Amino acid sequence: MAGEKKKRLMQGNEACAEGALYAGCRFYAGYPITPSTEVAEVLSARLPTVGGKFIQMEDEIASISATIGGSLAGLKSMTATSGPGFSLKQEGIGFACMAEVPCVIVNVMRGGPSTGYPTGPSQSDVMQAKWGTHGDHPVIAVTPAYVQEIFSETVRAFNLAEKYRTPVMVLYDEIVGHMREAITIPEAGELEVVDRAKPECPPEEYLPYDQRYEIPPLAPFGEGYRFHVTGLNHKDDGFPTNDPGMIEEGNKRLLRKIENNKEDIWCNEDYYLDDAEVLVFSFGSTARSARFAVRKAREKGIKAGLLRALTLWPFPDKALKDAASRARAVIVPEMNLGQIVEEVQRHVAGPAVEGIHRVDGEPITPAQIIEVIERYA
Amino acid sequence: MTEAAKKLPRIVVHEKLCKGCSICVDFCPTNVLEMKGSIVAVKNLEACTRCQLCDLRCPDFAIQVFD
Amino acid sequence: MSAGAATAKKQKISVPFDYSKYLRAGKLPHIWCPGCGHGIVLKSLLRAIDKSGLEKDQICMVSGIGCSSRTPGYVDFNTLHTLHGRAVSYATGVKLAKPELKVIVVTGDGDALAIGGNHFIHTCRRNIDMTILVYSNAIYGMTGGQFSPTTPQGSMSTTSRYGNIEPSFDCCELAKASGASFVARGTAYHTQELERILLRSIQHKGTSVVEIIDSCPVYYGRQNKFKSASQMMEMIEKDGTVSVKQADRLPPEKVEGKLLRGILHEAERPEYCEEYQRLIDKVHGK
Numbered sequence: 001m002a003g004e005k006k007k008r009l010m011q012g013n014e015a016c017a018e019g020a021l022y023a024g025c026r027f028y029a030g031y032p033i034t035p036s037t038e039v040a041e042v043l044s045a046r047l048p049t050v051g052g053k054f055i056q057m058e059d060e061i062a063s064i065s066a067t068i069g070g071s072l073a074g075l076k077s078m079t080a081t082s083g084p085g086f087s088l089k090q091e092g093i094g095f096a097c098m099a100e101v102p103c104v105i106v107n108v109m110r111g112g113p114s115t116g117y118p119t120g121p122s123q124s125d126v127m128q129a130k131w132g133t134h135g136d137h138p139v140i141a142v143t144p145a146y147v148q149e150i151f152s153e154t155v156r157a158f159n160l161a162e163k164y165r166t167p168v169m170v171l172y173d174e175i176v177g178h179m180r181e182a183i184t185i186p187e188a189g190e191l192e193v194v195d196r197a198k199p200e201c202p203p204e205e206y207l208p209y210d211q212r213y214e215i216p217p218l219a220p221f222g223e224g225y226r227f228h229v230t231g232l233n234h235k236d237d238g239f240p241t242n243d244p245g246m247i248e249e250g251n252k253r254l255l256r257k258i259e260n261n262k263e264d265i266w267c268n269e270d271y272y273l274d275d276a277e278v279l280v281f282s283f284g285s286t287a288r289s290a291r292f293a294v295r296k297a298r299e300k301g302i303k304a305g306l307l308r309a310l311t312l313w314p315f316p317d318k319a320l321k322d323a324a325s326r327a328r329a330v331i332v333p334e335m336n337l338g339q340i341v342e343e344v345q346r347h348v349a350g351p352a353v354e355g356i357h358r359v360d361g362e363p364i365t366p367a368q369i370i371e372v373i374e375r376y377a
Numbered sequence: 378m379t380e381a382a383k384k385l386p387r388i389v390v391h392e393k394l395c396k397g398c399s400i401c402v403d404f405c406p407t408n409v410l411e412m413k414g415s416i417v418a419v420k421n422l423e424a425c426t427r428c429q430l431c432d433l434r435c436p437d438f439a440i441q442v443f444d
Numbered sequence: 445m446s447a448g449a450a451t452a453k454k455q456k457i458s459v460p461f462d463y464s465k466y467l468r469a470g471k472l473p474h475i476w477c478p479g480c481g482h483g484i485v486l487k488s489l490l491r492a493i494d495k496s497g498l499e500k501d502q503i504c505m506v507s508g509i510g511c512s513s514r515t516p517g518y519v520d521f522n523t524l525h526t527l528h529g530r531a532v533s534y535a536t537g538v539k540l541a542k543p544e545l546k547v548i549v550v551t552g553d554g555d556a557l558a559i560g561g562n563h564f565i566h567t568c569r570r571n572i573d574m575t576i577l578v579y580s581n582a583i584y585g586m587t588g589g590q591f592s593p594t595t596p597q598g599s600m601s602t603t604s605r606y607g608n609i610e611p612s613f614d615c616c617e618l619a620k621a622s623g624a625s626f627v628a629r630g631t632a633y634h635t636q637e638l639e640r641i642l643l644r645s646i647q648h649k650g651t652s653v654v655e656i657i658d659s660c661p662v663y664y665g666r667q668n669k670f671k672s673a674s675q676m677m678e679m680i681e682k683d684g685t686v687s688v689k690q691a692d693r694l695p696p697e698k699v700e701g702k703l704l705r706g707i708l709h710e711a712e713r714p715e716y717c718e719e720y721q722r723l724i725d726k727v728h729g730k
Contacts, residue, residue, distance in 0.1 A: 027541050048727040053540045053720065058566035062533035065526065065563075069506075069537020072524060073545065077537070091527055221504050221522040221538060222545045228468075228517060230525035239471075239517060394472055398479035398661070403674035432460050433635045434677075436483030438472055441460040 005184045012177040013038035013080075015147045016106055016170065017046060018185065019154030020078050023193055025104070026052035027070035027077040029063045031085060034118040035174040036108035039080035060085040064092030064105065071096075071103045072229060074220025076158055076196075080106035083125055084115060086132070093167050094133030095231045097254060100209070100218070102161035102196060104154070106170040108177040109284075109335075111361050120361025121174035123284055124336035129169050130313050136251055138258035140265055141169040141313040143283040147181035152191060153310060159194035160265060164257055165215050171312065173335065175285040175363055199225060208238045209250070214257050258314055267310040268319050272298060276305025278376045279327040279351070281320060281344055283309040286333050286364050293369035302377040312340070317347045324348045329376035331356065333364045352376065386425045387443040392416055394439035401431035401440055466490045466500070471518045475511075479665075479673025481632035481658025481681075482512050482579055488635050489548075489577070490519070492642035504545045506535040508555040510586050511660075512579035515550040529560025532567040535574050543717040546646065547574040553594040554584045557613050561593075568622035571650045572716035576624075577642070578615050578653065581660040589663030600667040619653035620709045626652035627709040632659065633681035634705065644707060650715045657681050657703065 010018070016039050020028070028047060030040040040056065047054040053070065057063040063079045071077040081089060086107045096103050109125045111117030125132075129141045140160050144153035154170055161168040197217040199206050208227045210216040219225035232240040233247040241247065258265065269287075272294055273279075282290035287308040297304035307323045309316050324330050330348055332341040333356035341355035356372055358364045388409070397415035407424040410417050410431060417440060431440045467490075476482045493503065503521040507513035509528035516523035522545070526534040531549045539547045556564050556578045567576070583601060584590040591601035593613045600607060619627045626648040630638035638656065645652040659665065659676035670676045688706035691699045 027537070029537060048720075048724045051724060055536065055540055057533065057536070058562055061530060062536075062563050062566070065530040065533035066537030066540070068526075069524070069534040069539075070541035071537075072534075073504075073538045073541035075541045077541070092530075095527055220542075221524075222501060222542050224501055226500060226520055226522050228523045228525065230517070231527060232525070396473070396478035398673045400479060400674050400677070403672065404677075429460065433487070434484055434633070435487075436476065436480055436632075437474070438463055438467075438483065438487070443460065 007182055007184055009180055010147055010183050011038060011180050012147045012150045012172065013108065014042050015151040015183055016080065016154050017042035019151035020104070020158065021046055021050060022151070022186065022191065023076065023155040023158035024195065025076045025078050025158060026050065027067065027075040028053070028079065029055045029057050029066035029070065029077070030079050031057055031060045031063045031081070033060070033082045033085045035110055035177050036080045036082045036106060039106055039108075060088035061092065064089040067103050068092060068096050068101050071101050072221050074223070076102070076162065078104040078106065080108070082108050082110050082118070083112045083122070086125055086128060090133040094135060094137060096167040097133065097137040098231050099229050100165040100254070101167070101229075102165055102218070103167050104157045104161055104170060105167055106154070109171060109173040111359065117361045119174065121285065121363060122335050122359065122361075123173055123286060124339065124359065126171065126312060126334075126336070127339045129171055136255065138166055138254050139169070139313040140164065140166060140258065140311070141171050142267070142310055143171050143312045144310065145172075145176060145284050145287045145308065147176065147179060148183040149310070150176065151183060151185070155191050155193065156267070159192060162194050162196045163215070164261065164265075165218055166258065171284065173285050207236045209234060209236045211236050211249075211253070214260065262314050262318075265311055265314060266316050266319070268316055269306070269308040269310065271306035271308065273305040273307060273323050275303050276323065276326065277303040277328050278305070278373050279323050279330045280304065280306045280369065280373070281309070281330055281332050281340070282306060282334070283312050283340070286335060289364050289366045290333055290369055292366040293373060296366065296370055297373045297377070302373060304373050315343055315347070320344065320347055324351050327351045329354065331369065331372050331376070333369050335359065335364060385422050386427050388419050388422065388425065389441045389443065390417055390419070391439045394437045396437050396439070398436065400434050400436065404430055404434055406430065461487075461491055461494070463487060463490050466493065466519055468518060468520050474518055475514055477660075477662040479659070479661040480511070481581065481677070482515070484632040484635055485577075485579060485638065485656050485658055486515055486518070488638040489642050491639045492646060495643050496646045498546055498646070502544070502546050503548060504535075504538050505548045505550060506531050506538065507550040508552070508560060510552040510555045510584070512550055512552040513555060529555055529558070530563060531555065532560065532574070532576060533563045536567060536570075536572055539572055539574055540717060540720065543573070543721075548646070549574055549576045551576065551578055553578060553580040553582060553615070554592040557593040557615060557618070565618065565622040568619050568624035568651050568653065570716040571623055571625050571713045573649055574651060575645045575648070576651065576653045578655045579658055580615060580655050581658050581664060583660045583664040585660045585663050589667060599664070601664070602667070615655040616653070616708050623651070623713070624653045624709070625650035625711045625713045626707070628652070628707045629655045629657065629685075629703060629705050631657040631681035631685055631705060633677040637687075637705065641707065648710070650713055657685065
């Protein structure tokens with residue numbers, strides 16, 4: 001029936017896989033790891049049905065490597081993992097940043113460090129997502145909080161990866177990864193799907209890192225555009241360079257292409273922000289508790305509000321500064337021992353900034369957040 | 378012997394590419410080549426049998442033998 | 445040295461091979477040291493590719509990190525210079541995503557067998573269609589001469605100052621045991637034999653591994669008292685190897701301690717991308 005949407009009860013990791021397929025993902029390489037394994041399981045069954053490729057690699061490093069290879073051959077590509085695997089994938093993430101290869105890396109965060117708490121949730125990889133690989137590099141990370149949002153944010157992650165020629169991370173935690181919620185699968189065309197820009201020039205004129213573009217089009221291998229890809233600092237033609245000026249310009253352009261487009265990349269949810277005096281800044285499943293806490297505070301007459309980041313990197317400093325300018329306190333609940341709270345402190349002058357941290361494998365409860373909100377009421 | 382049979386080969390050394398490893402000199406079966414400083418040179422073209430070993434074993438794309 | 449005189453007679457050709465059609469303009473001289481065998485191997489490879497009839501657009505050359513891994517920068521194919529040890533994993537992604545590409549991996553002994561050892565054996569196990577060329581010079585050259593998994597016991601290196609105490613890998617046995625369906629060994633010295641081996645490896649369907657013994661005169665040679673690149677080629681590549689065809693006819697004492705050259709293993713096994721396509725067809729009820 002026209003207009004009747006397909007509703008399904010779906011687990012977060014399954015929604016991630018379905019979102020990837022909706023976005024046009026046709027290549028997945030992965031390695032089993034709790035709590036992300038269901039992404040691979042679903043795609044191993046679903047990808048062949050759409051003519052896509054799934055491969056289970058011998059380890060995490062091989063998985064990100066094959067993902068990048070698949071993307072260079074022209075397919076929208078993804079890998080998924082969790083903390084320990086995310087650590088191993090960092091060298092490949094750096095390569096994808098440097099060589100500007102679109103791909104999506106899902107990290108279903110679990111407790112760490114090391115093997116940590118495989119079946120418990122955490123938000124302690126958020127700084128690793130930003131700085132995990134060596135060298136200065138751009139980062140885009142999205143942080144969905146609901147199963148429906150895992151679907152849509154995975155689609156957005158692919159769009160951003162293809163549009164900006166960069167790896168994009170989808171960061172969520174074990175809670176929402178394993179949670180089952182009713183979601184509506186969007187119709188084809190309902191969500192925007194961005195395809196990779198291809199070069200229009202003749203092959204002999206093609207420069208894979210053409211300085212005339214902010215984001216140069218990327219030709220797939222095997223379609224007549226023979227070019228070179230390397231993780232070394234390179235010139236506009238892709239070949240390595242030792243020229244100090246070119247090295248600097250290349251590194252700066254990487255950062256610039258994200259920095260100049262933050263308005264397009266950012267995505268936040270505002271909840272009672274207009275007159276909020278006590279601001280909660282949150283992301284991921286913790287934001288679900290934060291939202292509930294803000295509502296309860298409002299019921300008690302406290303002017304609380306929530307700024308929820310769906311794009312955590314690049315950091316939503318503009319929205320935060322704006323909301324914080326009207327607030328007397330900014331509360332940052334996060335399932336780690338203080339990562340994003342320091343980023344908030346960096347950007348906020350004036351209001352008190354207080355973190356709420358939890359690393360026992362249990363979620364931060366609304367009660368914990370309400371308690372702090374009331375202190376600043 | 379006809380004139381053509383007596384025609385000498387032409388050995389081309391790309392001096393900008395030669396790194397002076399001496400592999401071609403050492404393996405030439407008829408001692409056609411020698412090192413002049415750090416670059417290979419032809420010392421006895423008449424002895425060249427056009428076997429191409431110098432080209433085949435040159436790591437630097439620096440020597441070619443034309444008929 | 446009179447070496448090669450016998451083979452020289454067979455190979456009289458009047459026009460030198462034109463490598464320039466496969467080389468990217470303006471990239472020579474290459475970075476390899478004087479006497480390094482990598483350039484000789486590259487030339488054998490380009491002649492083999494020429495004989496294979498493959499178009500340049502069809503070829504994707506993937507490498508890792510190290511001296512040999514700089515090869516893709518010089519050749520006019522789709523080229524991908526990746527991370528240390530990971531070449532075959534990147535190559536697996538490229539091949540599976542676009543099976544019509546001919547994937548050639550250029551890697552070294554340290555790259556393929558040490559840091560990339562796990563990827564190497566699993567790539568062989570899958571028997572995915574790609575040609576893996578292991579340039580084996582028994583040393584880490586790019587970092588200045590440390591021992592590698594193929595450095596002979598007793599050899600000197602900058603990290604084995606009293607002689608290497610570690611046993612070495614046999615790359616070909618490892619590839620065969622891991623499931624590669626084509627395994628061969630050649631040397632830079634036997635440049636035309638190598639060309640024939642490389643052509644066969646490129647034509648093979650499945651994972652083919654060719655270990656290519658070549659010499660690093662600057663880092664391995666100097667530390668182990670070799671006088672020149674050509675002396676290394678004579679002693680290691682010529683005298684240190686014996687062709688599989690000759691080996692059967694020679695008395696055991698003439699073969700002992702030598703590496704076998706030629707095609708060492710060839711088998712027909714299901715190829716990964718074809719198996720994957722069968723899986724897709726099965727899902728679609730074909």
